[in-house]
Amino acid sequence: MQDLKDLKIAIVGAGYGGAAAAKALSLLGADVTVYEQASRIREVGAGIGLRPVTMNRFREWGIFDAIARVSSPSEYFEILTPTGEPIMKEAWPADGEQTRTHLIHRGDFIEALLGALPEGMVRLGHRLESVEDKGDSSVLTFADGTTAEADLVVGADGIKSVVRQRLFSDKDPVFSGEHAYRAVINVADARGMVTDDNLRMYIGRGTKVYLLPLRHRDQVSFDITARCPDGTWTPRVTKEDMLRTVEGFDERLVDITRGLDLDTVNIRAVYDIDPVGTWHSDSVVLIGDAAHSMLHHQGQGANSAIEDAGALADALRGADSVKEGLALFQATRKPVTDKLQAISRQGWTEDEIDEVFPGQAPTRTQTPTATATKE
Ligand SMILES: Cc1cc2nc3c(=O)[nH]c(=O)nc-3n(C[C@H](O)[C@H](O)[C@H](O)COP(=O)(O)OP(=O)(O)OC[C@H]3O[C@@H](n4cnc5c(N)ncnc54)[C@H](O)[C@@H]3O)c2cc1C
DSSP, X not given: OGGGGGOEEEEEOOSHHHHHHHHHHHHTTOEEEEEOSOSSOOOOSOEEEEOHHHHHHHHHTTOHHHHHTTEEEEOEEEEEOTTOOEEEEEEOOOBTTTBOEEEEEHHHHHHHHHHTSOTTSEEOSOOEEEEEEOSSOEEEEETTXXXXXXXXXXXXXXXXOHHHHHHTOOOOOEEEEXXXXXXXXXXXXXXXXXXXXXXXXXXXXXXXXXXXXXXXXXXXXXXXXXXXSOOOSSXXXXXXXXXXXXXXXXXXXXXXXXXXXXXXXXXXXXXXXXXXXXXXXXXXXEOTHHHHOOOGGGSOHHHHHHHHHHHHHHHHHHSSSHHHHHHHHHHHHHHHHHHHHHHHHSOOSHHHHHHHSTTOOSSOOOOOSOOTTOO
């Protein structure tokens, strides 16, 4: 688009999707403002893996080094039984020797992304209440009564997106029947279970325990995902409840769980959304969890949000109008995320491993080359 430089863009939400979109779109010269409800940006204490496609976007946007400085490259992830017998070993997708999957603390990640934006681009304390789509432009109204008009509104406001619910779908998020308990602990407290930079997932009896090393911080992200019928968004859970989820697991995992400081554990019920039919009008578009929140079993939600930001910028740059760019964006990304949403709903029981990795489940250690998790 010729006139991208005159385009006024309002992004709702300064999470990974919103921050990345702000970076990508402002690099194209657009006039970008990000409106974030929180008065201070804080991320959950937990780690995630950034795939090569994501890292390559950072390279393109000139922020690769800022991200690499606070992350560790990783070679593979491994799935094991509760007591540590290998089920399978999978090399992370890698872009030749060029770009590897990197493990990062969520807080460091959002800090690095937001730190790459020009001063003043993000306006904190702006909670969107409603959005009026006027065709060629849209008007945002915030909880404090202020408004903002933009040629393009990017709804990057997460799983409970107001933008989605007002304009595209009034369906509620869907409870997965699971809880996630997430904490970051010191390697020294990990009972000798962290010796390299590779992700290990111990699964069995409806529980998954993830150990995602953050050795550049001398820490490890320790996450339990366990079945629970209580769909309260932030449920009340005791240490005993948590210990019950890891009964029969490697004693060291039980010990780590016992040693957790509950005040530092992020506890939440796990939700996703059903695929949304349309992500855009002529002046509003959804990205990230707002568009396609997915369960975390494939570790693709944040990566998809970054991919969306890159694809949105590409589509707008290549199109003749905003309208055309948004249609191109949806056509590029929706088939990919529809599939990821579906795959992510398959967890990692033995049967489910067999569905995602046909013929490879379980009790074998393998390094398959192509999998459904690769983008
Ligand atoms: C337990 C768990 C584990 C996960 N593990 C992984 C993983 O390993 N790898 C991975 O890639 N992904 C993972 N994810 C998914 C990942 O966290 C999300 O996909 C990602 O955070 C989506 O980014 P986003 O920017 O779209 O949304 P969010 O991160 O939710 O950001 C939305 C932003 O919008 C703001 N906002 C919301 N409403 C409003 C409003 N009305 N007005 C203004 N601002 C608003 C919020 O405050 C927030 O800052 C996991 C998720 C969970 C729950």
